[in-house]
Amino acid sequence: MNANSPDFQKLRVAALESRRADDMARLIERHGGVAHVSPSMREIPIRPNRAAVDFAYRVITGQIGVVILMTGVGFKFLLSAIEGDVDRQRFLDALSDITTIARGPKPAAAMKEVGLTPTYRVDEPNTWRELLQLIDRQVPVANQHVGLQEYGVTNPSLIAGLEARGATVETVRVYGWDYPEDVGPLEANLRAIIAGERDVLLLTSAHQVVNLLRLAESQGLVAPLREAL
Known part of the structure; x- marks a missing residue:
């Protein structure tokens, strides 16, 4: 993403927003990105x-x-x-x-x-x-x-x-x-990040990172995730 560009220029954006996942997806798309939003936590x-x-x-x-x-x-x-x-x-x-x-x-x-x-x-x-x-x-x-x-x-x-x-x-x-009730979308984003199928990781809270790392650890994927990031 060009620092001087006002949008994502069709980059694939992984976001871990939970309560406002739909709003986040629309925001990413409005700014020219391809949104891949997976809820990462629940209260x-x-x-x-x-x-x-x-x-x-x-x-x-x-x-x-x-x-x-x-x-x-x-x-x-x-x-x-x-x-x-x-x-x-x-x-x-x-x-x-x-x-x-x-x-x-x-x-x-x-x-x-x-x-x-x-x-x-x-x-x-x-x-x-x-x-x-x-x-x-x-x-x-x-x-x-x-x-x-x-x-x-x-x-x-x-x-x-x-x-x-x-x-x-x-x-x-x-x-x-804790994790969201359905961790499937989060796992899909995790594996896509590792596979190089995401260009941007968009975070809005520290605990989103905590849960992503927890999930990676439970599946033995911490090292490849760190390398991908």
Whole structure:
């Protein structure tokens, strides 16, 4: 692909997007590529999740003053995890009374679905770095208890950054990641990459790489995959 070209020039593009696979395929094709999109992961909610229930009670009782929502699906899983143990409306009302930060458009949209608007929304590209920049500009967190809804895995850099600014960080993990229910398309893309039948590998998250390597390892294909990449 020519660095000065605005499109893929008919290159064969492997992408590992899951929830928005169709959108990714259209995006690649709109930019002149031949799309080969294979979902690589799915979110698995943690159930039962006593930690989520405890987290919600701490928000309701005013023990957490700032809540950071990292993903839209995570916020939805959080609401689902506390159902039956915590009054949903009391929790939502408590969130509306404190400072809330949405990492990007998806958690903001999930909040809107239940009648909430985040106090702040992180600028694009919506990484933990932009989140900390927002906090430096607008959200003093020194001596505050900050609730952090995590996304599948812990982000030690973000936690360290918050703690360096004087916050006490209380994390809540509501889901993990696994393979998609059908790994056939992912395996097909894996073997096509190794065979030289893909020109570009398009990634949008680190865990896509993790699952691709896990699948390669399970089939004894790590070495040829690394060589192909």
